Amino acid sequence: MKRTMQVALATAALALVPQLVQAQEMEKSTAVKGGIQMKGWMGKVDGKEAKAGLTVDSAKFVAMGPGMHATTGPAITYWNPEMKGKGDYVVKATFSEREYMGLNNHPHPYGIVMGGNDMGTDNESYLYCAAYGNGNFIVRGMGPAPFQMNGRGGTSEAVHKAEAKGKPVTQEIAMQVKGDKVSCIINGTEVASYSKAELVAAGKLKSTDGVVGFRMGHNTDAHIAGFSIGKP
Structure with missing residues (x-):
């Protein structure tokens, strides 16, 4: 009986996969006006977004109150070339969705970028940790x-x-980069960690040193506060 139930649950889970993929494929990026209005900041949309004719001007990134606000548009990565992490460091920010899934039909992620090198080129490399408002992370x-x-x-x-x-x-x-360990920390809890050898390799990162910034999924609206970089 237990075996039968396990098989049934697994079958049901697999049946949901095509539906989730289909939902993600059906939801297209909806361009918004504004572009980058933060001095010193740069951005790049994902390759598939660029092929669809979307650019950094198809999303909005502005100063708002004591922080910043991003509204997308295409999935996009923002960074400031003057802000870099080296050696041991931690970069963090607080992301607030005022209306969860307000611009989309399924959860989209937003989070922190680190280890950025050759940003804005075809050879760029970086790592990001992002959260979804449904309890998932990537x-x-x-x-x-x-x-x-x-x-x-x-x-x-x-x-x-x-x-x-x-x-x-x-x-x-x-x-956070500390010694040989790179960690993704959400709401004060380490949710994932990797050795540098797992990350700095052919086809992955060039280094854990590099520029820092933000990663925003498509059709996402979030306020960003308390952005900082410092020592662990």
């Missing part, structure tokens, strides 16, 4: 082709969940 990189470290299905009780679509949700996200 650790992923470009090197220059995308590489997954944990996939999109990573879950942790540390990742905050919105009560429902349209409700607010906030995540404090950090990436």
